[in-house]
Amino acid sequence: MGTARWPEGTARVLLPQVDSTNAEAFRRAPQLAGPAWILAAEQSSGRGRRARPWSSPPGNAYATLVMHLQDTPAQIALRSFVAALALHDALSSVMKTPQGLSLKWPNDVLLNGGKVAGILLECQSAGQGRQTLAIGIGVNLIAHPPLSEVEPGATPPVSVLSESGMRVSPEAFLTPLAAAFAAWEARFATEGFAPIRSAWLMQAARLGEPIRARTGTQERHGVFESIDADGNLVLRTPQATLAIPAAEVFF
Numbered sequence: 001m002g003t004a005r006w007p008e009g010t011a012r013v014l015l016p017q018v019d020s021t022n023a024e025a026f027r028r029a030p031q032l033a034g035p036a037w038i039l040a041a042e043q044s045s046g047r048g049r050r051a052r053p054w055s056s057p058p059g060n061a062y063a064t065l066v067m068h069l070q071d072t073p074a075q076i077a078l079r080s081f082v083a084a085l086a087l088h089d090a091l092s093s094v095m096k097t098p099q100g101l102s103l104k105w106p107n108d109v110l111l112n113g114g115k116v117a118g119i120l121l122e123c124q125s126a127g128q129g130r131q132t133l134a135i136g137i138g139v140n141l142i143a144h145p146p147l148s149e150v151e152p153g154a155t156p157p158v159s160v161l162s163e164s165g166m167r168v169s170p171e172a173f174l175t176p177l178a179a180a181f182a183a184w185e186a187r188f189a190t191e192g193f194a195p196i197r198s199a200w201l202m203q204a205a206r207l208g209e210p211i212r213a214r215t216g217t218q219e220r221h222g223v224f225e226s227i228d229a230d231g232n233l234v235l236r237t238p239q240a241t242l243a244i245p246a247a248e249v250f251f
Contacts (some may be wrong), residue, residue: 004175007182011036014171018062019045022122025134026240029126037066039174053087060159061139061170069131076123076133077195078231079185080107081200083135086181086186088203091116091139093176094168095160102205104155105233105249106225109139114158116140137177141168153208153250159239177202197227206251213247220244 006012011032018024018040025038040063043056065083069076081086085129087109092098100112107119120136144157161167188196201207204224211224213235222237 004090004179007178009034010172010178010182012178013033013038015040015066017042017044019043021062021064022120022134022135022136022195024123025064025136026122026132029066029068029124029132032066032068034063035055037063037174037178039063039170041170056138057143059142059170061137061141061172061173061177063137063162063174063177065135065137065178067133068126068137069133070129071131073123074230076131076236077121078188078196079135080119080121081193081227081231082101082184083107083121083137083181083195084109085184085196085199085203087117087119087139089184090173090177094173095164095166100163101203103200103203106231106246107229108155110155111158111160111163113155113205114144114163115155115161116144116158116160123169139170139173141170141173149215180243193231194230197215197229197231201226204231208248209242209251212250213244214250215244215247220247224249 009192014038020043020232021038021040037092040125042058043062049109056155084103091101102110104110108115110116122134126132142159142161144159147156148232181220209224213220222235225234225236232245235244236243
C-alpha cells in the first residue's frame with residue numbers, strides 16, 4: 001500500500017474523550033448521511049467482546065466505523081473479517097512490514113503471537129429494513145494491559161511499540177485503517193465473501209493446528225481446518241468436523 005488517502009464520502013470525528021466510541025457512534029448515527037469514523041484519545045468505558053472492559057490508556061487507538069446497511073444479519077457479521085483484513089493492511093503499512101502479523105478467529109489481530117488489536121461489532125435497527133453497524137476497533141499502539149488482567153490461557157497482549165519499537169499516533173493510524181477498510185468493503189460489496197475468506201485464511205493464525213474452542217461451558221478440542229462460506233470456524237475433532245458460529249479460541 002502506498003500513501004493512504006482518506007476515503008471519499010466518509011466522515012472523520014476526532015474526540016478528546018468519550019465513554020465508548022461504539023456508544024458515541026450509535027448516538028451520532030441518526031444524523032449521519034454516510035459512513036463515519038470516530039476516534040477518541042481516551043475511553044472511560046471501553047468494552048470488548050462479551051461486555052468485558054477494554055483497557056483504554058492514552059496513546060492507543062480507539063476507533064469505531066459506523067455505517068448504515070440493508071444487509072442480512074449474516075452479511076453484517078462478515079464485516080468482522082473485512083475489518084480484520086483492514087487492520088492487517090494498516091498495521092503492515094505503519095510498521096512497513098507484514099512480518100509477525102496474523103489473524104485470530106473470530107476477531108483479533110496478533111503480532112508475534114500476542115494480541116495487538118481487537119474488533120467488536122454491534123448492530124441496531126434503524127427502521128425500514130436498515131441496520132446501523134458499529135465496528136469498534138482497539139489497537140495497542142504504545143501500551144498493552146498487564147498479563148495479570150488477562151484470563152489464564154488467553155493470548156497475551158502486546159503493543160506495536162513493544163514488538164516493533166515504532167511509535168505511531170492514533171491519528172496517523174486512522175487514515176491507513178480507513179483507506180484499507182474502504183478497499184476491502186468495496187471488494188466485499190462487488191465480489192461477496194469468497195475473496196475476503198481467501199485473503200483472511202492466508203493470514204490465519206494456527207491454521208491446520210490443534211486449538212480449543214469454548215462456547216459457554218462446552219470446550220471442544222480439534223484441528224482448525226478453515227472457515228466456511230458463512231465465516232464459521234471449521235474444527236476437525238476425533239468424532240466429527242464441526243462448523244462453529246461463535247466461540248472463544250485458545251491455542
